[in-house]
Amino acid sequence: MKKLLLICLLAASTLVAANIETYKFDDPRKEADYQVLVHELRCLVCQNQNLADSNAELAQDLRRKTYEMVQKGLNKDEVVEYMVARYGDFVLYKPPLQTNTLALWGGPFVIFIIAVVVLIRMIRRRPSSNDHLLSEEDRQRAEQLLNQQIETEEKQ
Amino acid sequence: MIRYLLPLGIFIVIVGFLFVGLGLDPKKVPSPFIGKPAPEFNLPKLYKPEESISTADMKGKVWLLNVWASWCVSCRAEHEVVTRFARTGLVPIYGLNYKDEPEDAKGWLSALGNPYVASLVDYDGNAGIDWGVYGVPETFVMDKKGIVRDKVIGPVTEEIVQDRLIPLIKQLQAEES
Numbered sequence: 001m002k003k004l005l006l007i008c009l010l011a012a013s014t015l016v017a018a019n020i021e022t023y024k025f026d027d028p029r030k031e032a033d034y035q036v037l038v039h040e041l042r043c044l045v046c047q048n049q050n051l052a053d054s055n056a057e058l059a060q061d062l063r064r065k066t067y068e069m070v071q072k073g074l075n076k077d078e079v080v081e082y083m084v085a086r087y088g089d090f091v092l093y094k095p096p097l098q099t100n101t102l103a104l105w106g107g108p109f110v111i112f113i114i115a116v117v118v119l120i121r122m123i124r125r126r127p128s129s130n131d132h133l134l135s136e137e138d139r140q141r142a143e144q145l146l147n148q149q150i151e152t153e154e155k156q
Numbered sequence: 157m158i159r160y161l162l163p164l165g166i167f168i169v170i171v172g173f174l175f176v177g178l179g180l181d182p183k184k185v186p187s188p189f190i191g192k193p194a195p196e197f198n199l200p201k202l203y204k205p206e207e208s209i210s211t212a213d214m215k216g217k218v219w220l221l222n223v224w225a226s227w228c229v230s231c232r233a234e235h236e237v238v239t240r241f242a243r244t245g246l247v248p249i250y251g252l253n254y255k256d257e258p259e260d261a262k263g264w265l266s267a268l269g270n271p272y273v274a275s276l277v278d279y280d281g282n283a284g285i286d287w288g289v290y291g292v293p294e295t296f297v298m299d300k301k302g303i304v305r306d307k308v309i310g311p312v313t314e315e316i317v318q319d320r321l322i323p324l325i326k327q328l329q330a331e332e333s
Contacts, residue, residue, distance in 0.1 A: 044290035047182060057255065058290055061281045086195075086288040088188040 189304040195286040199276035225256040226264035228292040234311035242271035251275035300333035
């Protein structure tokens with residue numbers, strides 16, 4: 001009995017998860033555009049979700065609006081333009097490359113270049129293994145010590 | 157010396173960025189409408205659905221549009237402040253009743269008081285989308301030319317009224333239409 005209840009509950013939970021409405025398109029290309037758009041546009045209420053993932057009221061409305069526009073024959077850029085005009089660049093998951101986002105797009109490359117330069121300089125500066133060779137004086141002293149050692153061993 | 161100062165300097169810069177980041181509110185998305193003409197609408201009045209108001213009717217005066225709904229908890233929180241501000245008669249406040257049942261909206265206003273010159277009904281939220289509304293309450297300030305000059309996101313507080321809205325409205329009312 002408990003198992004049956006569990007199965008019913010699990011089945012019910014899948015129904016809830018599938019609550020997202022389905023739209024019918026007269027052209028598969030429009031449907032593809034719609035799918036791309038709802039994945040690229042951000043839901044402004046739950047900001048870490050896109051329109052496709054979110055079931056917030058606003059996301060539902062924006063999906064409906066997106067569907068209406070795509071179905072009417074507007075292309076992707078026109079829909080994006082419409083959303084940006086109302087909600088700003090923030091509605092885009094992928095920020096456009098423009099003057100105020102230059103640091104965002106260029107920053108990682110700048111940091112990478114700095115890191116490479118620092119790395120090269122560190123490698124260059126590290127003393128090469130030749131520098132560790134003994135000076136002539138030290139070498140003679142070492143030889144002398146070794147010879148002494150051998151002599152004492154021979155005596156024993 | 158620089159070997160130690162450099163990492164310390166980088167650390168301080170990172171801490172500085174993070175500290176500033178802590179103070180930013182990602183919920184506050186700057187409105188792209190500020191400095192631009194108010195979006196067009198033509199919506200029925202809540203109490204007189206046969207009459208409607210459009211953006212063009214507002215030309216020549218400074219006005220506020222307060223987006224609210226009876227289901228919105230923060231609207232209840234700001235309602236007292238908005239009502240008190242409306243009573244001063246400094247500026248006409250219009251309501252945009254966003255995605256609400258007209259009956260619920262009327263009940264809400266009769267229970268809590270009606271600060272609005274008129275409330276416009278945006279039943280399906282389309283006007284809300286046109287105004288870039290993403291969370292109620294939101295309050296827009298329009299100048300005499302119908303340009304959006306400021307937007308308050310979230311509940312209006314007494315400080316916002318005193319320090320931000322009143323000075324701005326007085327300045328806008330002094331401008332030529």
